[in-house]
Amino acid sequence: xxxxxxxxxxxxxxxxxxxxxREPAISRLKLQSRLSLLxxxxxxxxxxAIRILSQGLLGDASEAGESSGQRGRGDAPLLEEAERFFRExxxxxxxxxxxxxxxxxxxxxxxxxxxxxxxxxxCGQAWGSGPLxxxxxxxxxxxxxxxxxxxxxxxxxxxxxxxxxxxxLERLLFSLIWRELDRLAQGHNFxxxxxxxxxxxxxxxxxxxxxxxxxxxxxxxxxxxxGLGRFTDTLAVCPAR
Amino acid sequence: xxxxxxxxxxxxxxxxxxxxxxxxxASIGCTxxxxxxxxxxxxxxxxxxxxxxxxxxxxxxxxxxIVVMFILNRSVTPIxxxxxxxxxxxxxxxxxxAAIYQGLCCASxxxxxxxxxxxxxxxxxxxxxxxxxxxxxxxxxxVAAGGIPES
Numbered sequence: 001x002x003x004x005x006x007x008x009x010x011x012x013x014x015x016x017x018x019x020x021x022r023e024p025a026i027s028r029l030k031l032q033s034r035l036s037l038l039x040x041x042x043x044x045x046x047x048x049a050i051r052i053l054s055q056g057l058l059g060d061a062s063e064a065g066e067s068s069g070q071r072g073r074g075d076a077p078l079l080e081e082a083e084r085f086f087r088e089x090x091x092x093x094x095x096x097x098x099x100x101x102x103x104x105x106x107x108x109x110x111x112x113x114x115x116x117x118x119x120x121x122x123c124g125q126a127w128g129s130g131p132l133x134x135x136x137x138x139x140x141x142x143x144x145x146x147x148x149x150x151x152x153x154x155x156x157x158x159x160x161x162x163x164x165x166x167x168x169l170e171r172l173l174f175s176l177i178w179r180e181l182d183r184l185a186q187g188h189n190f191x192x193x194x195x196x197x198x199x200x201x202x203x204x205x206x207x208x209x210x211x212x213x214x215x216x217x218x219x220x221x222x223x224x225x226x227g228l229g230r231f232t233d234t235l236a237v238c239p240a241r
Numbered sequence: 242x243x244x245x246x247x248x249x250x251x252x253x254x255x256x257x258x259x260x261x262x263x264x265x266x267a268s269i270g271c272t273x274x275x276x277x278x279x280x281x282x283x284x285x286x287x288x289x290x291x292x293x294x295x296x297x298x299x300x301x302x303x304x305x306x307i308v309v310m311f312i313l314n315r316s317v318t319p320i321x322x323x324x325x326x327x328x329x330x331x332x333x334x335x336x337x338x339a340a341i342y343q344g345l346c347c348a349s350x351x352x353x354x355x356x357x358x359x360x361x362x363x364x365x366x367x368x369x370x371x372x373x374x375x376x377x378x379x380x381x382x383x384v385a386a387g388g389i390p391e392s
Contacts (some may be wrong), residue, residue, distance in 0.1 A: 003273045003345060010280025010352040034283075189349060190277070 003190040008037040010190075015201050018178045019171070024206045031202065035195075042192050046199065048085045049094045052078065053101055053200055075109065076126045093184060093193045097200060100180050102129040104173060107154065110136045110145055115161050170211065174204055245319055252322030255329030256313045259382070262333030263306025263340065270299025270344025277348035281355040288358060295347050298368055302340035305379040306333060312386045324389040328382050335378035343371040 011034055013025040026034075038046065055078055082102055089095060106128035113122065121127075121137040128136065132147065139146025144154040153176060160169040181197050188194040274296035281292050309332050313325055350364035 003276075003348065006273055006276035006348050007280040007283075010277040010348065010355070011283040012280075013284060014356045189345070189352075190273075 004039075004192060005037065005195050006190040008034060009194050009198070011037075012198055015198070015205055018174060018201075018204060019208065021205050021209060023209045024202055026202070028206070031199075035199075038192075038195065042195075045089050045091055045094060046196060048089055049098055049196065050199065050203070052082055052085060052098050054203060055101075055105070075105075075128070078105075079126045079129050082129055091192075093188075094196060096184065097180075097196065099130065101177070103132055104176065106130060106132050106136065107145065107147065107151065108157070108169075108173065110140070111154070111157060111161055114140065167211075170208075174208060177204060248319045248322040249317050251326040252317035253325075255322070255325035255327065256310060256315075256317070258326075258329040258333035259306035259309035259313070259336060260303070260333075261306070262330075263303045263336035266337035266340030267300045267303040270302070270340035270342075270347070271296060273341070273344035274299065274347035274351065277351040281351045285355050288355075291361065292351050292355070295351055295365070295368075298347050298372070299340040299343045301372065302336040302343070302375055305375060306336050309333075309379065309382045309386070312383055313389070315389075316392045318390075318392050321390045321392065324385075328385050328389070332378050332382035336375060339371055339375035339378070343368050343375075346371055 012031075015021065015025050035043065035046075082098065085098060086095065109127055110121070113127070119141075121140045127133075135147065136145045143158055144151075147154055153172060157169055157172060160166075160172060178201070181200055185194070185197045188197065275293075278289075278292035278296040282289050309329070313329055315321070315325075317325065346368040350361070350368060354361040354364045
């Protein structure tokens with residue numbers, strides 16, 4: 001454990017719990033400014049990892065590809081980025097973090113495809129990454145994709161997906177990542193690893209708080225529509241003068 | 242002749258080692274804690290003094306080293322050179338390691354108490370415990386030095 005980034009880590013506020021904060025303890029702008037304390041080499045490695053980690057877990061790349069004119073590309077750009085990352089970066093914790101995130105994304109992608117009614121694994125297109133792809137393709141029809149022993153949460157994720165509870169599913173995935181970060185953070189207080197873990201946590205808190213804001217805006221619109229609907233009904237029964 | 246000279250060199254190393262190693266450790270420890278203090282000052286708008294004060298805590302290892310050096314300081318002979326070397330170098334290493342880890346404890350205390358000022362006192366406990374171990378090394382170095390012949 002090398003205390004290389006003591007100043008940087010001491011200058012960052014505690015993030016608190018994942019689902020507790022209404023907004024991140026530090027703004028993106030301020031965080032970017034603090035990260036200027038990083039060594040350029042570490043900054044490059046960190047940026048490479050963040051480009052992958054910032055991808056949403058529930059983002060359905062196959063659908064997104066169709067709407068953005070990249071039909072058939074699916075997850076290919078992300079997977080290419082991941083390949084480049086694994087080729088260029090040899091930092092164990094960064095690789096472990098990215099590997100874990102890609103595994104989660106691969107599992108969720110398979111579950112969502114199957115939920116949409118795909119009876120066979122995708123053929124001829126890149127849809128997942130790592131050693132899990134072969135296992136999932138072999139056990140496509142099994143409820144837990146043959147991974148229940150390794151990832152016991154898959155059963156819960158399937159239930160949430162079947163009940164269309166995407167918020168619940170995202171909550172579950174965020175909790176899994178947060179727990180993994182807790183595990184990785186052991187023994188890292190003021191080193192590069194600590195910075196990486198802080199940033200990964202900040203990214204989760206930021207995404208969750210934005211997500212909450214979106215849900216709140218949708219709910220507000222629903223309430224306004226409902227209220228206006230009742231008002232229109234009241235006007236409709238008023239006798240004309 | 243060469244053996245005689247080597248013994249004398251070891252004796253002199255033993256005399257100066259506590260202060261040299263203590264000073265090196267104190268420099269590293271104070272640097273670590275000082276960097277944390279600077280980081281914390283970027284985040285908070287008051288209470289700077291206690292962060293800076295806390296970051297100076299590892300400097301005590303340097304003082305222990307000076308005291309041990311004065312106790313060990315005497316004419317070096319082949320009879321007392323081994324004792325001087327053993328006590329001087331080992332107590333110096335103890336001060337060096339204690340100072341570095343105390344610096345880390347202080348850095349954690351600073352980082353923690355900037356967000357929760359009420360834990361400042363408790364956050365000092367790990368650094369104080371490390372100080373306690375260094376005091377053991379210091380006191381028993383003095384006790385053991387009493388058994389080394391003067392010449």
